[in-house]
Amino acid sequence: MNYKILFIGAGNIAKAIEVTLKNNKDVVIDFWDKEDGKVDNQKPLNDLVIWADVIILCINSWFMREAIGSILPKLKKDTILISVAKGIEDATGLWMDELLEEILSNDQPYGLLSGPMIAKELSEGRGGAAVYASKDGKSYETVKKLFINPIFKVEYSSDPSGVAMSGVLKNIYAMGLGIADGLDLGSNIKGWLTMQSIKEMMSIVQKLGERAETVLGPAGFGDFIATGFSPYSRNHILGQELAQTGKFTEKSEGYSSLPALVKKLNFKTNDFPILHKLRLIVLENAQVKETFESLLK
Known part of the structure; x- marks a missing residue:
């Protein structure tokens, strides 16, 4: 089975995480960024959201609400959303897990990916580690099939609030x-x-x-x-x-x-x-x- 992964945000951390996925032959990757010219031959966001099985949000916390709002209309109910942002929303004081919980429907699978992931080191193939935090352990079963690189360790936590x-x-x-x-x-x-x-x-x-x-x-x-x-x-x-x-x-x-x-x-x-x-x-x-x-x- 091929897993179609969309990175929203094509900055250093997105490209670094891509490196950890490249040895997985069951993964197909695409990128989208709101900055014109950052992604070559960029496809329309709506088309990519419909296409994706997993969406990894590689954007700063202060853009998170806007980004999720832009993909909600085309988001499939079984698409897994993964946020790597670490912050608190200024206007509401919400942690990132609370923000995702508020915006998404109750049955939308989502999680936080967090840990020692210095982008430059990942990009150089030097490895790293992360925890995937979600109240839904089922989505982790998919996530661990994506990150099979032996030098990038991903473990599971049922405590997204503590991880945030x-x-x-x-x-x-x-x-x-x-x-x-x-x-x-x-x-x-x-x-x-x-x-x-x-x-x-x-x-x-x-x-x-x-x-x-x-x-x-x-x-x-x-x-x-x-x-x-x-x-x-x-x-x-x-x-x-x-x-x-x-x-x-x-x-x-x-x-x-x-x-x-x-x-x-x-x-x-x-x-x-x-x-x-x-x-x-x-x-x-x-x-x-x-x-x-x-x-x-």
Whole structure:
């Protein structure tokens, strides 16, 4: 059986995931992007949506509602939607799993794909890992038939809410490790910050009513290590730039999600020292070196 996969969004992560699928002879892939010229000989979106068995949404969280709205009229009821976005919708405060749940019909299969998937490394064939999170374990049976590449591990989670939260939190806390590198604090301090960040992430997920242990999986701990230590991560780069210059060149998912997370916590961040310092630096323009190094006192 051939599985017809449509990537919506033809950026780096979409092309990287394509690399992990290329050794599967049962997969046929196409792309669509709203940016003219990004996909050669691009077919009409409606035709591609009708054609696809699986649609992988490789777009930023702030475009997710618009993107799903554009495909709903032609979406087949058995097509599996997979989101790789990690964020919180600004207008509603919805996590990505909640957004998908709100927009899609009750029987539409969907899931989140999240984990250590640095696009540059996947594109080079260096492997990665992910968790597919869905309330519907049946759709995972199809997903695992797609990702058969031995150097790309995909496991299953029945906790899409915890995975969605973990993906947001690891992006935010990865900015902190970027700041540590920008301040040249060294590996020992980064090790301590990593430990403390994981503790805070677990406490936040628990405070928000979900399973803290999900943070220890690929979407949380795994992706946090990859993102927080990678020179290719936008979240890491943003933190590093803030520490070195006081400004940044490109916003990241972590930067965009931080205000919504603070709001979800009712602006009470003092119980989470690293998050609180990130709030002061990123949202309130506090002096980076003095503010961040106060964590060590």
